[in-house]
Amino acid sequence: MSDLLRLILRNLRRDGRRTALTVASIAGTVFLLVALLAVYGTLNATLDDPRAQRVLGLQQKNAPRGGELPMPYLERLRSLEGIAAAVPWSNVYARLESLVRLQGIATDPADLPRVMPPVVEGVPPEQFRDFVANPKGVLMGRKLMEGLKWQVGDTVSLLGGSLAADFPVQIMGVLEFPLLADNFLMHNAYYQTLLDSACACQTRGAVNMVFFLVEDGADLPGVEDRVRAAFAGQPTEVELTTIADYVGSLLSQSGDVSTLVLALTLVICLATLLVLGNTLAMAARQRTRDLAILRALGFKNRQAALVVLGEALGLCLAGSVVGGLLAFLSFHFVGFGVDLGPQSFFTVGVATVFKSTGLVLLIGILAGLPASLRALGLDVVNTLRGVG
Amino acid sequence: MTVASPILEPTVAERPREVPSPPRLAALPAQILCRDLCKVYRKGEIEVVALDSLDLAIAQGSFVALMGPSGSGKSTLLNMIAGLDTPTSGWLRVGGVEVPALSQRARTEWRAANVGFVFQSFNLVPVLTAFENVNLPLALKRLGRKERQEKAQAALELVGLADRAHHYPHQLSQGQEQRVALARAIVSDPPILLADEPTGNLDARSAHEVIQLFRALHAQFKKTVVIVTHDPRAAEVAETVHRLDKGRLVGGERR
Numbered sequence: 001m002s003d004l005l006r007l008i009l010r011n012l013r014r015d016g017r018r019t020a021l022t023v024a025s026i027a028g029t030v031f032l033l034v035a036l037l038a039v040y041g042t043l044n045a046t047l048d049d050p051r052a053q054r055v056l057g058l059q060q061k062n063a064p065r066g067g068e069l070p071m072p073y074l075e076r077l078r079s080l081e082g083i084a085a086a087v088p089w090s091n092v093y094a095r096l097e098s099l100v101r102l103q104g105i106a107t108d109p110a111d112l113p114r115v116m117p118p119v120v121e122g123v124p125p126e127q128f129r130d131f132v133a134n135p136k137g138v139l140m141g142r143k144l145m146e147g148l149k150w151q152v153g154d155t156v157s158l159l160g161g162s163l164a165a166d167f168p169v170q171i172m173g174v175l176e177f178p179l180l181a182d183n184f185l186m187h188n189a190y191y192q193t194l195l196d197s198a199c200a201c202q203t204r205g206a207v208n209m210v211f212f213l214v215e216d217g218a219d220l221p222g223v224e225d226r227v228r229a230a231f232a233g234q235p236t237e238v239e240l241t242t243i244a245d246y247v248g249s250l251l252s253q254s255g256d257v258s259t260l261v262l263a264l265t266l267v268i269c270l271a272t273l274l275v276l277g278n279t280l281a282m283a284a285r286q287r288t289r290d291l292a293i294l295r296a297l298g299f300k301n302r303q304a305a306l307v308v309l310g311e312a313l314g315l316c317l318a319g320s321v322v323g324g325l326l327a328f329l330s331f332h333f334v335g336f337g338v339d340l341g342p343q344s345f346f347t348v349g350v351a352t353v354f355k356s357t358g359l360v361l362l363i364g365i366l367a368g369l370p371a372s373l374r375a376l377g378l379d380v381v382n383t384l385r386g387v388g
Numbered sequence: 389m390t391v392a393s394p395i396l397e398p399t400v401a402e403r404p405r406e407v408p409s410p411p412r413l414a415a416l417p418a419q420i421l422c423r424d425l426c427k428v429y430r431k432g433e434i435e436v437v438a439l440d441s442l443d444l445a446i447a448q449g450s451f452v453a454l455m456g457p458s459g460s461g462k463s464t465l466l467n468m469i470a471g472l473d474t475p476t477s478g479w480l481r482v483g484g485v486e487v488p489a490l491s492q493r494a495r496t497e498w499r500a501a502n503v504g505f506v507f508q509s510f511n512l513v514p515v516l517t518a519f520e521n522v523n524l525p526l527a528l529k530r531l532g533r534k535e536r537q538e539k540a541q542a543a544l545e546l547v548g549l550a551d552r553a554h555h556y557p558h559q560l561s562q563g564q565e566q567r568v569a570l571a572r573a574i575v576s577d578p579p580i581l582l583a584d585e586p587t588g589n590l591d592a593r594s595a596h597e598v599i600q601l602f603r604a605l606h607a608q609f610k611k612t613v614v615i616v617t618h619d620p621r622a623a624e625v626a627e628t629v630h631r632l633d634k635g636r637l638v639g640g641e642r643r
Contacts, residue, residue, distance in 0.1 A: 003527040011515055013515070014515055290514075295496070296472060296507075380472050384511060
């Protein structure tokens, strides 16, 4: 077996350029498959996650992202039966002296871990405690920290934007949530003191949205009814949305995402199958003589076929490792992502990489099958005679 | 031409008359026997008769050369003895085994155990070194890694190429390539060594070296050696020469 393995590896090195190009194209396939499976998996997981059903957003009607809800709405919401916790959510726009623009979120940190655990996931507990304890504290996104060479404990002066005045903040910790990698989180209470009543983009005493957690998922319809009843006839008309609805609306905007993902996957797989099949057909033609030699020496049909199939699997395995690693690193460290709302961010898990690798190996077997079958039926005498 | 019953192997006395048996081989059984062997290739509408009712016996431990013009059926016969090809009709027994009657898988296993084959065009695997090429047939044996390495090294030493063990075929001369092919053919110690035009692609000097190697190996290990050749110098070292024409045995001589 080790002799056949050596032969397979040497064959792969025989035409290094072709092998490299094939591995690169398979790596590209794996990268795309990983991305597709990750998006698809995350969307489904979000839709199926019972917790996502329990987190609702309250916002001004027909003002998806920039609406204004009076702060008393937040207190009223918190007092309603069946609501476990609620946090305000306002977009903050600021800049540095260097004119670098910054974007942040103003919220109530204390309840954030209950309502939106993914947002603060990865922040060390002591950093989060310090952030909660310091009204002027902020959690700064990892990308900003690294880009601007800030350290935890630094005090930074932020300039206007949506704010009336410059304001100092102290960095208490690093925000690891990928979607907020170039954002910061600050206390809503501090933010409110800084708002310029003359600024058109945000009114003092108002927030953009409120997210709240329903205690019991089974009580969701009741809670929704109570919220609607509590805010009916108020000057600011409100609407409710769950994270699942949010994702659902995203899906409806894209049509049938499942079908789209499936179609794209099929196209990618088919293209790879053709490319790989063609490469292997060329390789197998070159190896015909070697296979005939093996057969003449007493190697069995299936061993000769295994040399061809092994080459296909070797290419796929190498491509999968490169593509999978690239996808994993890209999505984890470079911070590629798709905004699915603050509850959801599509991540690439090891399982997704393995699924893609499995799929590509299957493609490899299918692509290598015709050439392997030809090797099974090889006419040794004529092949060797043709060469001689 | 009379040959004994297919069940009982004929004695040397029953061999074709045009090839009288030398006294020293008289007691040895025939190792390769064929009777009424036919091979017809069909190329579309045309039938090509490669072997035409061939009867032949080759004694164990003998060195036989098959000679004849192109298309006389020499290589076809050699391929059949090796179990690489099957006859259209007739009977062929090698070492007591009716090789064509075996399944393809059994024939492959039989070939691995009983036949070493040397080709005109060497047929070394280009991506493997000389040592790895020689080692290849041993992959089919149940041997330890060390034992395999020792056998492969010994085979290379036997053909005088121990110092070229880690050279790839393209780094060797044609004569050296053929010697590696010879080492590969003998490494698993098969009782039968077959060679199809082993000097056909070699210059005179390399051809001489290879022929001398065949002679030395035959003298040392007493293997049954059958070579197909056009080269009279190659035929000179054989104990017996069989001449074929149009698929039939037309003559022969003992030396």
